[in-house]
Amino acid sequence: MSLSRYSALVSAALLSACAATSPQPDGRWARADSNQPRLELELKGGRLLVSGGCNRLFGTARVENGQLIVDQLASTMMACDAVSMARDRELAELLNSRPPVTRQGSQLLLGKPGQQLVLQAQEDLSAAPSRLIYVAAHRRACHGVAPMQCLQVRDTPDAPWQNHYGEIEGFTPAPGVAYRLRVREVSVAHPPADAPAQRWVLDQVLEQEVTNP
Numbered sequence: 001m002s003l004s005r006y007s008a009l010v011s012a013a014l015l016s017a018c019a020a021t022s023p024q025p026d027g028r029w030a031r032a033d034s035n036q037p038r039l040e041l042e043l044k045g046g047r048l049l050v051s052g053g054c055n056r057l058f059g060t061a062r063v064e065n066g067q068l069i070v071d072q073l074a075s076t077m078m079a080c081d082a083v084s085m086a087r088d089r090e091l092a093e094l095l096n097s098r099p100p101v102t103r104q105g106s107q108l109l110l111g112k113p114g115q116q117l118v119l120q121a122q123e124d125l126s127a128a129p130s131r132l133i134y135v136a137a138h139r140r141a142c143h144g145v146a147p148m149q150c151l152q153v154r155d156t157p158d159a160p161w162q163n164h165y166g167e168i169e170g171f172t173p174a175p176g177v178a179y180r181l182r183v184r185e186v187s188v189a190h191p192p193a194d195a196p197a198q199r200w201v202l203d204q205v206l207e208q209e210v211t212n213p
Contacts, residue, residue: 024063025103029119030170032107037087038172041110041119048073050095051205053087054080057095068101068110080208081174125201128184135168135179136161137211170202180207 024043031039031052039052048061048070059073073095075088094111102109108119136152142163144150150163151173168183183200 025101025108028122028124029108030122032118032120038170039091039117039119040122040170041108048095050091052091054078054084054208055088056204057088057091059095063101066100066102067098068095069098070095078208081210125184125186125203128186128201130182130184130203131155131200132206133181133183135173135181137176137178164200166196166199168200168202171205176211178209178211179205181205 024046026043026045029041029043031037037052040050042049043061046060046062048057048059050057055076055078057073057075060071062069073092075092079085094117099111100109106121108121110117110119133153133155134157138152139149140152140161140163142148142150142165144165148165150165151168152161153164154161168181171181171183173179181202182204184203185198186201188197188199
């Protein structure tokens with residue numbers, strides 16, 4: 001075999017390998033449009049974890065030829081309202097369809113043009129301490145800097161409810177639904193005098209239950 005022929009074969013093999021394997025968009029991603037229901041996607045070491053409806057979807061995943069390929073997609077088994085369950089089905093259908101995936105700076109585009117999910121990169125909170133909390137189904141009137149409606153939180157089922165002055169980042173509670181969450185506690189440098197020294201960021205919805213009004 002001539003040297004030129006050998007070089008051509010090697011070049012073709014390298015190009016083929018590059019085309020087959022795309023850079024893996026590892027990290028935490030959330031829906032960029034805050035006016036839409038919250039959706040989070042995490043890719044790490046070939047594992048996929050997605051939440052955006054009622055249950056969390058998970059499986060092995062990789063990017064090949066510009067497509068997200070998910071194997072053995074599974075789900076937790078919580079029962080929720082019909083709208084949330086429908087979002088679960090839509091997400092599962094999208095993930096099982098080998099959707100195109102493109103990374104553009106701090107955004108990840110998932111799906112075909114015109115029907116894309118636009119996801120924004122999230123900060124890495126893996127080193128931040130976690131905390132398990134319960135969130136009541138309804139807010140209560142409270143008074144911080146001004147009158148407001150506070151989330152009611154507690155650490156154990158039998159503890160009294162406490163006002164949480166502020167929000168939990170990445171968490172939009174539905175009225176009439178009680179939650180158990182895992183949150184990350186992130187220190188705030190130089191907080192204002194009327195603000196807490198830590199902010200809570202949603203890490204995982206562990207349980208949710210529709211309560212009677």
